[in-house]
Amino acid sequence: KAGTGLVYTIYSGGDDLFVVGAWDVLPELAATIQTDLTRFAADNPLIHASAGITLHRGKYPLYQAAQDAEAALDAAKDLRDKNAFTFMGQTLPWARYGDVDDLVQRLLAMEQSPGVGRSLFQVLGQLFARYRQSAGRATRTGLTQTVYGPWVWHGAYLLTRLAHRAKGPVSDDILSLKDRLLSDMEIIGLAARWAEALTRKQIEKEEVSN
Numbered sequence: 214k215a216g217t218g219l220v221y222t223i224y225s226g227g228d229d230l231f232v233v234g235a236w237d238v239l240p241e242l243a244a245t246i247q248t249d250l251t252r253f254a255a256d257n258p259l260i261h262a263s264a265g266i267t268l269h270r271g272k273y274p275l276y277q278a279a280q281d282a283e284a285a286l287d288a289a290k291d292l293r294d295k296n297a298f299t300f301m302g303q304t305l306p307w308a309r310y311g312d313v314d315d316l317v318q319r320l321l322a323m324e325q326s327p328g329v330g331r332s333l334f335q336v337l338g339q340l341f342a343r344y345r346q347s348a349g350r351a352t353r354t355g356l357t358q359t360v361y362g363p364w365v366w367h368g369a370y371l372l373t374r375l376a377h378r379a380k381g382p383v384s385d386d387i388l389s390l391k392d393r394l395l396s397d398m399e400i401i402g403l404a405a406r407w408a409e410a411l412t413r414k415q416i417e418k419e420e421v422s423n
Contacts, residue, residue, distance in 0.1 A: 223275075231279060236268045237411060240300055244310050247298075261307065263289040264298040301410075303403045312397075316404035317411070319386065324412060326383040329375065333387070334409035336375060340368040340394070341402030360398075368394050 220234030220242060232242070243264040254260035265285030269278045285299040297306045305313065320337075323329055343364035369391050376387040393401060 223279075231282065233275070233278070236266075239266050240298075240310075240314075240407075243298060244307070244314075247307050247310075258294075258296075261294075261296040263295050264300075265289050266298065266300045268301065301403060301406050303399065305399060305403065309400060312400050313404050313407070316400060317408045320404055320408040321411065323379075323383050323386055324408065327380040328378040329383060329387070331409070331412065333375065334405050334412075336368075336371045337390070337401060337405035338409070340364055340371070341398065341405065343367070344398045344402065361395075365394055 219238050220232055222230070222232050224231040230246070232239070234242070243262070243266060247262045247264070250260065250262050263286060265282050265288065267278065267281040267285050269281070285302075285304075288304045289295070289297040289299045292304050292306060294306070296308075297304055298310065320333065324331060324333055343362065344360060347362035347364060348360045372387055372391040376384045376391075379387055390401060
């Protein structure tokens, strides 16, 4: 879906590919490359494409962006089986990319509903930050179980209150997020930040056009 001039190949050789482009088209490009490679390799589980995507402003030095992208790629390769992508500082297996992309679209639709707005992103952003703090403490103590903490019931309260303010079916969509807090917070956190960035880009476009 990327338009002409939105993506440029800087380097391609061996099994490495480095491209720069509009940030909102790069995740889809990476996912397409991964899907096409998997199909070409006849679904061989040993052949896949790890991806590291970083975001920078226009004047950011290209050499530094390349180093940042390499660090993000290393994070993806460090995940089990290396079949993963890193975006916005989060690393997830490619098997969950579709879940994130789907939730991004759902969050964008929720944000447009009366009584919701960008407060949805603020609530989810706060919850994700608190979840990460709890996850960090669990990692330092060697724990591997589900990450519990005050953020769970605080999140249930905030999302329930937001659902009550919402109008129509979107209320149930918000409550469904509450039910996924324990099992899918990594997905929710990335999707919320991604959707918020997309709405911010749209606002900037509207301000320029006006």
